[in-house]
Amino acid sequence: MADPLNAQTPHTSLSSEPEETGKPVEAGPSEEPSTGSAAEVAEDAGDVEAVEGLRRPEAAMVEDTAPDTSGLADIAVASFGEPAEAILGTDDRVQITNTSAYPWRVHASLLITAADGSSWIGTGWFIGPHTLATAGHCVYIKNSGVPGRDGWVRSIRVMPGRNGSTLPYGSVTTSTFRTVTGWANNGDQNYDYGAIILPTNLGNTTGWFGIGVFSDSQLNGSTVNISGYPGDKPAGTQWYHSNRVTAVNALKVFYTVDTMGGQSGSAVYRIENGNRYGVAVHAYGGSTANSGTRINQQVYDNLVRWKA
Amino acid sequence: MSQVINGRVRDADGRPVAEARAGYLSGPVPLPDIAALTDADGTFVLAAPVPGGYEIICSLPDGTNASQAVDVRPGEDATVTFALGS
Numbered sequence: 001m002a003d004p005l006n007a008q009t010p011h012t013s014l015s016s017e018p019e020e021t022g023k024p025v026e027a028g029p030s031e032e033p034s035t036g037s038a039a040e041v042a043e044d045a046g047d048v049e050a051v052e053g054l055r056r057p058e059a060a061m062v063e064d065t066a067p068d069t070s071g072l073a074d075i076a077v078a079s080f081g082e083p084a085e086a087i088l089g090t091d092d093r094v095q096i097t098n099t100s101a102y103p104w105r106v107h108a109s110l111l112i113t114a115a116d117g118s119s120w121i122g123t124g125w126f127i128g129p130h131t132l133a134t135a136g137h138c139v140y141i142k143n144s145g146v147p148g149r150d151g152w153v154r155s156i157r158v159m160p161g162r163n164g165s166t167l168p169y170g171s172v173t174t175s176t177f178r179t180v181t182g183w184a185n186n187g188d189q190n191y192d193y194g195a196i197i198l199p200t201n202l203g204n205t206t207g208w209f210g211i212g213v214f215s216d217s218q219l220n221g222s223t224v225n226i227s228g229y230p231g232d233k234p235a236g237t238q239w240y241h242s243n244r245v246t247a248v249n250a251l252k253v254f255y256t257v258d259t260m261g262g263q264s265g266s267a268v269y270r271i272e273n274g275n276r277y278g279v280a281v282h283a284y285g286g287s288t289a290n291s292g293t294r295i296n297q298q299v300y301d302n303l304v305r306w307k308a
Numbered sequence: 309m310s311q312v313i314n315g316r317v318r319d320a321d322g323r324p325v326a327e328a329r330a331g332y333l334s335g336p337v338p339l340p341d342i343a344a345l346t347d348a349d350g351t352f353v354l355a356a357p358v359p360g361g362y363e364i365i366c367s368l369p370d371g372t373n374a375s376q377a378v379d380v381r382p383g384e385d386a387t388v389t390f391a392l393g394s
Contacts, residue, residue, distance in 0.1 A: 118344065121343045122342050135342070144355050145355045146353050146355075231365075235370075260341065260343075262341070283341065
């Protein structure tokens with residue numbers, strides 16, 4: 001149902017439950033991360049994660065970056081004239097094996113059961129003790145072309161830090177979700193974000209990422225990181241890559257980080273002084289850049305309310 | 309209503325393969341980075357929001373994968389069939 005606190009915009013919050021217990025938000029520039037109560041925390045490495053075998057963005061830029069990407073956002077968002085290809089150039093993703101450590105345990109493998117009983121995989125990331133951010137299309141299916149499939153998904157099994165068949169923090173299944181009218185009513189890619197609400201506070205153990213509203217100048221050309229659970233690798237394994245933001249607009253962030261189906265909903269995050277802040281929610285593959293829903297002020301406000 | 313891509317996954321003996329993962333490798337427009345799991349009949353259905361050329365990737369649980377190109381025509385559903393595994 002629509003939330004009257006944020007009515008009449010594409011960011012109007014929707015809940016999979018009849019009533020939403022939203023609270024007014026005092027928005028700030030950022031929400032801080034937590035490493036959680038579990039023991040192992042991976043070492044910091046500047047603006048990228050310390051992962052063996054990772055190609056630095058500077059190296060990847062040599063072959064991946066076009067000289068002028070200024071028109072990219074409009075092409076991808078407005079015209080849909082851009083073909084999709086989620087691996088950009090060579091596939092530079094690196095497998096994460098110590099998934100029980102922070103920050104990897106913040107990421108959760110999602111097993112999604114849609115309204116018609118079909119099964120899907122995606123990724124979510126903790127933003128608070130009982131809330132994971134994800135793509136809108138992971139919690140609310142739109143324009144599937146299949147009768148009975150569209151709408152709120154039936155359930156999602158959340159598996160933080162999954163590594164193949166190993167579930168270091170177990171799993172939690174929930175049917176409580178959030179998204180916004182811009183996605184649920186209109187299927188607009190610019191508003192493709194949502195949240196998964198857990199019945200437990202598992203995030204207190206795994207920790208979570210902060211979120212922040214960053215300016216165009218802060219994001220353009222900056223290094224962003226994505227880790228998630230792609231469908232083209234051994235089942236349930238987590239893969240990470242880092243590269244540059246190539247373009248932004250008010251609603252989207254475009255980047256040359258390699259992704260694949262199953263990574264929808266992953267955090268697009270930056271590292272500042274060892275702290276990790278989500279700047280977008282990964283959602284789409286494109287030909288010259290992949291893209292996510294930008295955490296602008298409206299998205300930020302909803303995420304803060306959804307994690308309350 | 310948009311078109312769909314109907315997929316079937318079979319093993320070397322022609323038996324349906326359940327819980328294979330299928331998603332978009334490329335397509336004519338930006339596409340959601342989600343992947344379908346095949347059902348007990350080894351089938352999946354992916355949306356094709358616009359006509360054009362798509363490439364679908366399908367993976368077994370061990371990561372063995374293959375891709376196939378499929379052309380989706382306006383108003384017509386398309387079909388891809390994968391033979392994967394032993």
